[in-house]
Amino acid sequence: MDTKRHIVHIDLDSFFVSVERKFNPSLIGKPVIIGGSADRGVVASCSYETRKFGVHSAMPTRQALKLCPDAILISGSHGRYSEASHEVTQIIHDAVPLYQKTSVDEFYLDLSGMDRFHDSYKIASDLRQKIIKDTGLPISFGMASSKVVAKMATNQAKPNGQLQIPHGKEMAFLAPLPIRKIPMLGEKTCQKLYEYGIEKIGDLQRVDLRFLQTVFGKAGLFIWEKARGIDHSELVPHSDRKSISTEHTFGTDVKDRRTLETILVSMTEELSSKLRRENKLASCLAIKIRYANFETHTQQEKIALTAAEHILIPGIKNLLSKSWDQHRPIRLIGVRLSNLTTGSYQINLFEDNEERIRLYQAMDNINFKFGDKTVCRAAGMEIGTRNFNPFLKG
Template structure:
């Protein structure tokens, strides 16, 4: 799920180095399907969509070698990989596996911040019991493999930004450590589009300004970044120096819960958009359930190919009661504005209006996610 970074200025005091681990499951949805169906193992698999329409929600590594990626229209994916096997998503199964994985996390620290079903931050700073964060990350990965027959990659560093970057370095089934000594230089050669917190639209704006890499970003003054990017400019100034003051926050007060995705090819039909909304609704509902919150307002965000952005919202007299209802409302809102000849380059779903009466009581197990 998308999260907006806490924005800290360059003069904020930095505490003692933390021990942050970012765990990211490898091709999660597709790997679960390959695990559960031996006939799919070693073959290019796309979860979601179909050869005729829709959007790929996840792709196996065998499919990725052909250029197939998540959020890609299924027609394009099928052209890139004629032998691609399309599989319908099973979100109940993915949530169950995610709960297994979070149970493992809970054995090591109470400071776990899930980003989605397949990734999370862990703060191990005060929970190492004499071990190193790297050793704990290796142990967690081994337990995930043993208990779920799936692989996970891990990044270990002194802040969230670098830990997430690190987890992507040696995928699949890899581990990368970025030390405080290495962190400031690690970001210099990376394209800004690889930075967590810099989306495709912002990366394009930066590139138009001649900011291609972390080194280019570091060369900009705080004043210039703030003038061009507002409050986010401070965050960009910091991360170009390997600085990130955000804490791992398992419990945070929210006014809304949302997820969005920018697509590599514009969505031209209502059917494509309806398919693309399913994984977004799953992310939003998973987060709402985890935080024991129910909202009455569903908002659909659409950004067209010409970058015009619109929102449509509906507020109910009672809280949204289920993921299918959330998805249905989002699809109904989409039908009021799509199809559009410009095509949709981004879709988002937000759940809000969390009144005190909208909180739900759920039977939580030790690990916190009943979904």
């Protein structure tokens, strides 16, 4: 029996830019930056036309526009990206038995064992073509014996390409690449390796493990293995996700409680609706606060399993009261629901309030049909009362 692993890493090229170009073809071929405001934001995604000027994601937008003054700046639409990501996820879900979604635009597939019946590389190639045909989005993939090599193969295949690294050829493929191409290898680690004259992965492959352990401690083995393409980590199936979160960066720092609570209510509604759609319940809620000086605080609280806003929203408001120094303005605020488990919200979790059950079902049905946030609560409404819209009765 063949025990060789066949891992595929899929990446949607310049995902946010590609989605925007699908809706506005006039952007094709032009330098595009998706991100926050020119004075305070950061680059979320950028087209290949901007990258040749040195622009990259997570760079301050101000700096990116200095490097590429002709770039078209777009604030972006989370709804569009979420919809496109869901579309791609569904195609993958229908095609392969085991996959891991690691971000909105990135997936790992495990095709190990499938080559007894079909050629694994052909399966991946056909899937890529189907995604391109059905969604109109460019996509790249790498295929190898481990997650780390598959990801590095994808990076070499971009843009809009594919690359297979045969078993036994991992070290030869990695050798000519710069050490900074190794995922999770930080800038400080690279600088330290440069000091020893180690610039290419091939240089790293020739270094003794004991030397790396002496210099980097426990991380030495991680570095040594990755340089050889050794990575035994398994895929975590998409359904095993343990948390969902969202955050909002303000255009100007905010210290008005009503504004903060309005945003928190909106974010909590969005997340709890998503939980119900995915048939999940959360037993831990957390709030994230980043002040103007970038100091960041999180506070969390255990709760009974739920996907109900009337329980989650007061909990989130309470965490805001506990964790916020009200003399300091806030730059970013976020909500995370975690310790997720599969299960439907039941009437007894809603305190046997049928009216409330019908409200959630009606909201979820409308939002599912017409898109998130089509209908939501008035943010200032007292959650937990029976003051619901009369049109939802009966």
